[in-house]
Amino acid sequence: MGGKSEPAKSESMATTTTSPDLINSSFFSFKSLKLKTKQQELLLRIAILGLVYILAFIARLFSVLRYESMIHEFDPYFNYRTTLFLTEKGFYEFWNWFDSESWYPLGRIIGGTLYPGLMVTAALIYWALRFLRFFVHIREVCVLTAPFFASNTTLVAYFFGKEIWDTGAGLVAAVLIAICPGYISRSVAGSYDNEAVAIFALLLTFYLFVKAVNTGSLAWALGSAFGYFYMVSAWGGYVFIINLVPLYVLVLLITGRYSMRLYIAYNCMYILGMLLAMQIRFVGFQHVQSGEHMGAMGVFLLMQVFYFLDWVKYQLNDTKLFQTFLRITVTSAILVGGIALGVGTASGYISPWTGRFYSLLDPTYAKDHIPIIASVSEHQPTAWSSFMFDYHILLFLFPAGLYFCFKRLSDATIFIVMYGLTSLYFAGVMVRLILVATPAVCLISAIAVSATVKNLTSLLRTKQKVSQTGSTKGAGSSKASSKVTLDQSQPFQKNGAIALLVGVFYLLSRYAIHCTWVTSEAYSSPSIVLAARGAHGNRILFDDYREAYYWLRQNTPTDAKIMSWWDYGYQITAMGNRTVIVDNNTWNNTHIATVGRAMSSNEDEAYEIMRSLDVNYVLVVFGGVTGYSSDDINKFLWMVRIGGGVFPVIKEPDYLVNGEFRVDKGASPKMLNCLMYKLCYYRFGELTTEYGKPPGYDRARGGEIGNKDIKLEHLEEAYTTSNWIVRIYRVKPPTNRL
Amino acid sequence: MAPKSDLQTLATGSGVSDGSDQSSIDPIFHLLRILPFSFLRPPRLRLRIPSFTLPSPMTVYALILLTYFLVVSGFVYDVIVEPPGIGSTQDPITGTIRPVVFMSGRVNGQYIIEGLSSGFMFVLGGIGIVMLDLALDKNKAKSVKASYAVAGVSSIVIGYVMSMLFIRIKIPGYLH
Numbered sequence: 001m002g003g004k005s006e007p008a009k010s011e012s013m014a015t016t017t018t019s020p021d022l023i024n025s026s027f028f029s030f031k032s033l034k035l036k037t038k039q040q041e042l043l044l045r046i047a048i049l050g051l052v053y054i055l056a057f058i059a060r061l062f063s064v065l066r067y068e069s070m071i072h073e074f075d076p077y078f079n080y081r082t083t084l085f086l087t088e089k090g091f092y093e094f095w096n097w098f099d100s101e102s103w104y105p106l107g108r109i110i111g112g113t114l115y116p117g118l119m120v121t122a123a124l125i126y127w128a129l130r131f132l133r134f135f136v137h138i139r140e141v142c143v144l145t146a147p148f149f150a151s152n153t154t155l156v157a158y159f160f161g162k163e164i165w166d167t168g169a170g171l172v173a174a175v176l177i178a179i180c181p182g183y184i185s186r187s188v189a190g191s192y193d194n195e196a197v198a199i200f201a202l203l204l205t206f207y208l209f210v211k212a213v214n215t216g217s218l219a220w221a222l223g224s225a226f227g228y229f230y231m232v233s234a235w236g237g238y239v240f241i242i243n244l245v246p247l248y249v250l251v252l253l254i255t256g257r258y259s260m261r262l263y264i265a266y267n268c269m270y271i272l273g274m275l276l277a278m279q280i281r282f283v284g285f286q287h288v289q290s291g292e293h294m295g296a297m298g299v300f301l302l303m304q305v306f307y308f309l310d311w312v313k314y315q316l317n318d319t320k321l322f323q324t325f326l327r328i329t330v331t332s333a334i335l336v337g338g339i340a341l342g343v344g345t346a347s348g349y350i351s352p353w354t355g356r357f358y359s360l361l362d363p364t365y366a367k368d369h370i371p372i373i374a375s376v377s378e379h380q381p382t383a384w385s386s387f388m389f390d391y392h393i394l395l396f397l398f399p400a401g402l403y404f405c406f407k408r409l410s411d412a413t414i415f416i417v418m419y420g421l422t423s424l425y426f427a428g429v430m431v432r433l434i435l436v437a438t439p440a441v442c443l444i445s446a447i448a449v450s451a452t453v454k455n456l457t458s459l460l461r462t463k464q465k466v467s468q469t470g471s472t473k474g475a476g477s478s479k480a481s482s483k484v485t486l487d488q489s490q491p492f493q494k495n496g497a498i499a500l501l502v503g504v505f506y507l508l509s510r511y512a513i514h515c516t517w518v519t520s521e522a523y524s525s526p527s528i529v530l531a532a533r534g535a536h537g538n539r540i541l542f543d544d545y546r547e548a549y550y551w552l553r554q555n556t557p558t559d560a561k562i563m564s565w566w567d568y569g570y571q572i573t574a575m576g577n578r579t580v581i582v583d584n585n586t587w588n589n590t591h592i593a594t595v596g597r598a599m600s601s602n603e604d605e606a607y608e609i610m611r612s613l614d615v616n617y618v619l620v621v622f623g624g625v626t627g628y629s630s631d632d633i634n635k636f637l638w639m640v641r642i643g644g645g646v647f648p649v650i651k652e653p654d655y656l657v658n659g660e661f662r663v664d665k666g667a668s669p670k671m672l673n674c675l676m677y678k679l680c681y682y683r684f685g686e687l688t689t690e691y692g693k694p695p696g697y698d699r700a701r702g703g704e705i706g707n708k709d710i711k712l713e714h715l716e717e718a719y720t721t722s723n724w725i726v727r728i729y730r731v732k733p734p735t736n737r738l
Numbered sequence: 739m740a741p742k743s744d745l746q747t748l749a750t751g752s753g754v755s756d757g758s759d760q761s762s763i764d765p766i767f768h769l770l771r772i773l774p775f776s777f778l779r780p781p782r783l784r785l786r787i788p789s790f791t792l793p794s795p796m797t798v799y800a801l802i803l804l805t806y807f808l809v810v811s812g813f814v815y816d817v818i819v820e821p822p823g824i825g826s827t828q829d830p831i832t833g834t835i836r837p838v839v840f841m842s843g844r845v846n847g848q849y850i851i852e853g854l855s856s857g858f859m860f861v862l863g864g865i866g867i868v869m870l871d872l873a874l875d876k877n878k879a880k881s882v883k884a885s886y887a888v889a890g891v892s893s894i895v896i897g898y899v900m901s902m903l904f905i906r907i908k909i910p911g912y913l914h
Binding site for chain 1: 762763764792795796798799802803805806809810811812813814815817818819845846847848852853856857860861863864865866867868870871874887891894897898901904905908909911912913
């Protein structure tokens with residue numbers, strides 16, 4: 001502020017000499033605030049960015065204000081537990097941690113099978129706050145990490161937009177990404193998941209790389225390598241970066257945009273990024289061994305060939321000789337590369353693409369071969385309404401932005417076009433990846449908005465210049481008449497431009513309204529606390545999950561083993577503090593299939609399996625009383641499919657009647673006798689759930705259950721929560737032999 | 739680097755010895771000239787190696803717009819989940835089968851035709867903005883610019899209004 005006041009004072013000094021002293025001495029304070037245009041623009045930009053930063057943070061706080069500051073969903077509970085461990089025991093214990101409390105009896109090597117970026121980031125923030133003597137609980141830091149990094153992402157988006165187009169586009173990009181529902185869905189307060197930090201790291205890496213390609217500076221390339229390292233430590237989606245950047249380099253080479261800047265940027269980023277990525281134990285040597293990373297290596301070698309050819313061209317002065325040399329070199333390079341790839345793949349050194357990423361290229365793969373991946377609801381392909389829900393106006397602005405990028409092609413716009421197209425295709429394959437596409441869609445839409453608004457405002461401004469030149473030039477009569485006709489149509493154009501600007505602002509305001517509504521209604525539910533509308537429109541909360549986990553924590557022996565479906569594993573270990581058989585990590589399909597088999601067999605067979613796994617308690621989730629539709633009965637067919645995938649004894653058609661899944665009187669006998677059915681509906685036949693319906697009416701399936709008189713032989717009921725959502729059963733020890 | 743330098747010395751060597759009709763340094767060419775083609779006579783053809791020219795940016799843009807239309811219409815969803823083209827319910831009283839255009843009940847589900855029509859509306863809105871930009875291009879006649887502007891504005895308005903209508907039908911509680 002000091003620098004700004006000096007020229008202002010000099011301006012005010014200049015005016016006091018020409019105007020009466022009395023007036024200006026009283027208005028001195030106002031005159032000193034008059035800034036030059038450049039300073040006004042800087043102030044405006046900083047103010048806008050500051051407001052956007054605050055907006056991005058507070059838009060994500062709905063659930064904290066409505067419920068309380070707690071961790072949402074399933075996966076974040078594991079992240080919270082590991083962060084807690086990190087802050088309590090320190091980094092070395094964390095890195096070497098073997099957890100025997102999950103996946104009983106196998107255990108899990110946590111230090112080697114997680115992406116530590118998120119936990120280390122939250123722990124660093126926690127230690128920094130403690131250093132400043134703010135003694136906050138680690139849970140608060142975990143809950144608010146995601147909104148904090150979302151705010152940082154808006155700043156990176158501003159700089160990225162400035163790099164690609166101009167500052168106007170950067171500002172619009174920051175605003176769009178601050179409230180875009182596609183990003184909010186995974187970064188709301190309480191959603192303490194890898195993507196919260198990973199999207200920031202992704203955009204930062206891309207920005208630094210584009211800056212390196214534009215400037216050719218080694219420092220920016222080094223920055224992008226470190227950004228890549230942060231991304232690798234944060235999320236498994238780093239594979240997207242290591243494939244998009246080589247693809248981009250390839251496209252630049254094909255379109256003839258090879259330059260020294262590209263060479264420096266890519267080489268530095270690839271080599272340093274690869275070496276840094278190998279520091280993460282979970283990633284290990286995948287950069288040289290896995291098929292998904294081979295594209296980057298191939299492009300790296302191709303760049304060396306290009307550099308070599310460039311150097312030879314510089315040495316030779318004969319173009320014809322060089323052409324033949326070029327053909328020979330390129331053919332032999334491709335041949336050698338192909339042979340090396342073939343030998344590596346055939347010998348097994350280079351592993352093929354893993355199922356998760358292969359299903360992105362061939363979407364039908366997961367449905368036929370890997371039921372666990374196909375069962376997750378986030379992995380379903382995307383329908384048009386999901387796009388509309390998450391993007392609203394940006395779906396119109398995206399093709400327009402692409403047009404503007406194609407009109408003014410440069411290295412940076414080619415990058416953003418490629419990022420946008422590839423990420424949008426992957427978002428079409430899997431709903432969850434709409435998150436990865438959001439920054440690209442916001443940036444390209446910002447280009448469209450900025451270019452359109454610039455066109456319209458230039459239309460508002462040029463008319464004055466034209467009329468001025470018409471009056472000062474005073475040329476021949478034809479010119480004067482044409483200027484006159486232009487002057488006559490000017491007011492019409494001016495009104496039209498103003499109307500269109502009003503239209504643009506109307507559309508953007510509708511976007512803001514839509515985003516706020518979606519955030520408030522759809523993406524702010526903690527999903528561990530369920531909410532419903534009561535009879536009088538008031539909001540009723542079902543806190544059954546936490547009630548059950550705390551019952552487990554306080555009423556079971558500390559070495560008790562809990563068997564449940566894998567969805568609830570993380571929450572049981574984090575809140576219930578008990579050992580589980582399977583959890584959300586889903587790394588061992590056979591173990592999960594064993595649990596699935598136990599749930600789908602009758603009670604005697606299930607008891608055998610439970611005794612072999614040392615199970616003490618079984619936990620099921622049941623939504624028949626409340627109408628909760630994501631309960632275990634609705635997930636039951638996936639248990640059958642996964643169990644049947646490993647144990648052919650379990651056959652899915654046995655549980656269906658004419659291809660239909662029923663729980664009423666017409667259900668198949670195997671269904672009526674399986675463990676899951678018995679545990680969910682035990683004593684349910686005596687309960688009246690809805691006025692006017694018979695007892696035992698299942699509100700989630702909309703029918704009366706078939707078998708109301710259930711007797712359990714090897715299990716006994718331990719606890720049922722107040723709304724019957726979570727039910728816990730104790731496994732009885734075997735009877736004494738007589 | 740070793741194989742390349744070998745080829746180079748071989749090429750220069752053969753080039754020096756046979757400088758009369760072909761001054762090519764391609765070793766494969768010389769090998770083929772000796773082995774089959776010393777006794778076989780190749781026919782005279784008028785072939786050219788097809789030259790590879792890059793398409794213009796606007797051609798690429800048109801192709802990309804087509805792909806965008808397919809992706810946003812939920813084409814991948816259609817291929818994998820295979821929903822019917824249009825849904826149907828049975829009228830409970832009269833028993834006639836009535837078609838249902840929008841799959842209701844969940845956000846992430848669609849029928850094929852509703853996906854395609856929504857995708858078309860999005861692309862229409864996008865093209866409207868493009869036409870607005872073309873309308874402000876200085877190198878065209880005034881009537882052309884005016885018609886572009888009118889077409890652009892009407893496309894944007896129609897695309898936006900129809901999309902809002904679709905989403906209101908699909909999600910009954912939208913904006914309440």
